Amino acid sequence: MSAVIDHDHAHGHHDHHGGYGGIMRWITTTNHKDIGTLYLWFSFLMFGVGGIMAVVIRAELFSPGLQFVNPDFFNQLTTMHGLIMIFGAIMPAFVGFANWQIPMMIGAPDMAFARLNNWSFWLLPFAATLLALSFLMPGGAPGVGWTMYAPLTVQMGMGMDFTIFAVHLLGMSSILGAINIITTILNLRAPGMTLLRMPLFVWTWLITAYLLLAVMPVLAGAVTMTLTDRHFGTTFFNAAGGGDPVLYQHIFWFFGHPEVYVVALPAFGVISQVIPAFSRKPLFGYASMVYATSAIAILSFIVWAHHMYTTGIPVSGQLFFMYATILIAVPTGVKVFNWVATMWKGSLSFETPMLFALGFLFMFTLGGFTGLVLALVPVDIQLQDTYYVVAHFHYVMVAGALFAAFAGIYFWLPKWTGKMYDETLGKIHFWLTLVFLNMIFFVQHFLGLAGMPRRIPDYPLMFETWNKISSLGAFGMGLAQLLFLYIVVKCIRSGAPAPQKPWEGADSLEWTHLPTPVPYHSFETPPVLH
Amino acid sequence: MNLEQANRRLCMRLALIALGMFGFGFALVPFYGQICAALGVNSLTQRDSVSNTQIDASRTVTIELDSNTHDLPWRFRPLVNHLQVHPGELATVEYEIVNQRAAPATGQAVPSYGPQFAGEYFKKLECFCFTQQTLAPGETRRMPVTFVVDPKLPRDVNTITVSYTFFEVAGRGGKS
Numbered sequence: 001m002s003a004v005i006d007h008d009h010a011h012g013h014h015d016h017h018g019g020y021g022g023i024m025r026w027i028t029t030t031n032h033k034d035i036g037t038l039y040l041w042f043s044f045l046m047f048g049v050g051g052i053m054a055v056v057i058r059a060e061l062f063s064p065g066l067q068f069v070n071p072d073f074f075n076q077l078t079t080m081h082g083l084i085m086i087f088g089a090i091m092p093a094f095v096g097f098a099n100w101q102i103p104m105m106i107g108a109p110d111m112a113f114a115r116l117n118n119w120s121f122w123l124l125p126f127a128a129t130l131l132a133l134s135f136l137m138p139g140g141a142p143g144v145g146w147t148m149y150a151p152l153t154v155q156m157g158m159g160m161d162f163t164i165f166a167v168h169l170l171g172m173s174s175i176l177g178a179i180n181i182i183t184t185i186l187n188l189r190a191p192g193m194t195l196l197r198m199p200l201f202v203w204t205w206l207i208t209a210y211l212l213l214a215v216m217p218v219l220a221g222a223v224t225m226t227l228t229d230r231h232f233g234t235t236f237f238n239a240a241g242g243g244d245p246v247l248y249q250h251i252f253w254f255f256g257h258p259e260v261y262v263v264a265l266p267a268f269g270v271i272s273q274v275i276p277a278f279s280r281k282p283l284f285g286y287a288s289m290v291y292a293t294s295a296i297a298i299l300s301f302i303v304w305a306h307h308m309y310t311t312g313i314p315v316s317g318q319l320f321f322m323y324a325t326i327l328i329a330v331p332t333g334v335k336v337f338n339w340v341a342t343m344w345k346g347s348l349s350f351e352t353p354m355l356f357a358l359g360f361l362f363m364f365t366l367g368g369f370t371g372l373v374l375a376l377v378p379v380d381i382q383l384q385d386t387y388y389v390v391a392h393f394h395y396v397m398v399a400g401a402l403f404a405a406f407a408g409i410y411f412w413l414p415k416w417t418g419k420m421y422d423e424t425l426g427k428i429h430f431w432l433t434l435v436f437l438n439m440i441f442f443v444q445h446f447l448g449l450a451g452m453p454r455r456i457p458d459y460p461l462m463f464e465t466w467n468k469i470s471s472l473g474a475f476g477m478g479l480a481q482l483l484f485l486y487i488v489v490k491c492i493r494s495g496a497p498a499p500q501k502p503w504e505g506a507d508s509l510e511w512t513h514l515p516t517p518v519p520y521h522s523f524e525t526p527p528v529l530h
Numbered sequence: 531m532n533l534e535q536a537n538r539r540l541c542m543r544l545a546l547i548a549l550g551m552f553g554f555g556f557a558l559v560p561f562y563g564q565i566c567a568a569l570g571v572n573s574l575t576q577r578d579s580v581s582n583t584q585i586d587a588s589r590t591v592t593i594e595l596d597s598n599t600h601d602l603p604w605r606f607r608p609l610v611n612h613l614q615v616h617p618g619e620l621a622t623v624e625y626e627i628v629n630q631r632a633a634p635a636t637g638q639a640v641p642s643y644g645p646q647f648a649g650e651y652f653k654k655l656e657c658f659c660f661t662q663q664t665l666a667p668g669e670t671r672r673m674p675v676t677f678v679v680d681p682k683l684p685r686d687v688n689t690i691t692v693s694y695t696f697f698e699v700a701g702r703g704g705k706s
Contacts, residue, residue: 113541155601182540183541183544213547214547214551216548217549217550217554218555220552220555221552221555225556236559238697239695240699241699244562250558312571314571
């Protein structure tokens with residue numbers, strides 16, 4: 001607290017925002033905080049779009065038979081829901097956190113490549129536009145599933161080409177962002193901020209950025225092969241020319257499994273900041289957390305074919321990928337153990353960020369356990385492509401990544417805006433989200449075990465009850481997120497002024513060395529660390 | 531070295547990693563081919579070799595024949611729909627294709643088997659799927675498949691479905 005830099009409020013507006021006001025400020029900005037804000041609002045917008053698609057999907061599945069959408073459009077919705085939620089909502093949300101937090105947490109004035117940072121963000125709206133335009137093409141958006149498996153992708157209409165180029169742009173944005181983040185963390189740390197003194201959020205992002213750098217180009221390669229198969233006569237995946245559709249799945253999942261950790265690791269990072277702050281204890285086992293995160297990242301490269309047990313890979317292959325997958329439970333278990341041990345004998349309080357972190361802890365672990373169930377070859381052969389899989393990855397993505405994002409927003413919003421959110425409404429938002437989320441996805445385990453296949457708009461009568469519950473949960477979940485928007489807007493407009501350090505146990509640089517709200521430019525001279 | 535140079539150097543190195551990984555994605559293509567060849571999987575359109583097998587007259591396996599075309603205006607059918615063979619016995623079936631397009635077309639047939647694992651016991655000695663087939667407009671062609679069912683076929687399998695699909699070889703337009 002002693003080292004808080006007094007911010008000079010006498011600066012004019014133009015000094016702050018690079019000479020532009022209004023919309024041009026946001027288009028030309030190179031400030032990490034502005035760009036972080038852009039990422040977060042973009043991600044919320046995409047969360048809304050993907051959410052509306054999910055609500056339409058659940059409305060269709062409310063009753064057996066076909067009600068609102070035809071099967072073709074249903075497939076397009078499931079595809080776009082997946083692509084938009086992963087590449088448009090979750091990943092940009094955590095890049096937004098990275099932009100806001102990493103420079104402040106390591107005592108850097110900004111990101112290493114500020115103008116590149118601007119470009120990384122502004123690629124995203126164009127990618128989103130391409131995805132949206134694909135709906136207007138003859139034949140509509142691709143209805144191939146977010147995994148974009150050949151040979152279906154080779155047969156789709158023009159919408160597929162739009163999606164391929166959108167994926168190229170999204171990949172480029174991620175790669176540039178990753179380069180920026182790695183360079184910032186490795187070169188711009190304040191003197192004395194050694195690697196093993198960095199907050200864990202920064203560590204998880206350093207590792208995530210390396211994962212992005214390694215796998216996004218592979219996805220770009222996979223969709224490029226699809227593109228040339230479609231238009232330039234290559235036969236990577238086309239059986240007629242000696243290609244093999246299964247090859248696509250190998251390349252895709254070589255990207256796709258590390259991608260799961262691209263989403264999960266920054267979430268782990270946020271949780272590792274929130275739980276110590278509300279336990280008023282330092283994080284238990286800091287070094288083991290760093291090593292566990294690295295171990296997860298490395299192992300994620302050798303488990304991809306557990307998504308492909310039913311494609312006819314040899315038994316020896318199935319066994320290898322099964323054991324390797326189960327091995328990932330060890331470092332993940334280390335992390336869960338450390339979070340619990342951080343709370344052990346801590347002085348706990350349960351404000352909204354902590355509630356979301358605890359929700360994460362319970363439900364992400366549940367999603368991890370169903371992942372272990374699915375890792376077992378004989379079980380997976382039964383459950384492949386059923387709602388059990390849908391339930392599993394939504395527990396990891398929604399109850400995992402989304403809950404961590406909510407925890408992070410509530411945790412840092414006072415720092416960013418200088419104002420407190422409404423604690424009562426925040427808690428209501430948490431409980432509504434928790435209840436509706438479990439209503440949607442817990443019952444889908446039962447549907448999957450009973451054999452209901454995913455990605456199909458119709459189902460036999462016997463599945464009706466659980467589907468109705470799941471759909472009602474989805475409608476409630478959607479409405480609850482309007483409350484979240486209200487809470488954030490209310491906080492920004494009329495929140496009570498936040499104290500310098502609203503969370504007693506928070507101890508990273510942005511809390512201890514910067515005023516609240518943080519000035520537009522922070523750490524132009526590096527902080528002094530002891 | 532000042533900070534700007536250090537940043538630029540690191541940026542170049544990281545960009546090289548990204549570029550290398552883009553190449554790695556493409557390197558997976560021949561690597562996958564090598565792995566499949568080494569493990570002996572996925573050799574659907576290659577001639578199998580059979581060495582001096584004994585006919586196991588104690589069991590009979592039903593072979594069901596199926597045919598499909600994909601985006602190719604060919605009429606494609608087996609002359610018999612099913613037949614019974616003893617494991618180890620040499621058998622020949624015939625398929626017929628008719629090109630209904632007013633232009634020459636080239637196709638490649640790819641087999642698949644049900645149950646899937648039965649594929650490795652279905653040994654093809656002669657098959658139209660070993661080469662691409664080019665048909666003149668309106669041409670009709672009869673083509674044999676000569677095969678032996680390996681006597682090592684697990685005893686609980688008594689039916690094998692063999693399904694061929696003809697895919698058009700794009701850009702070949704009958705010029706084989």
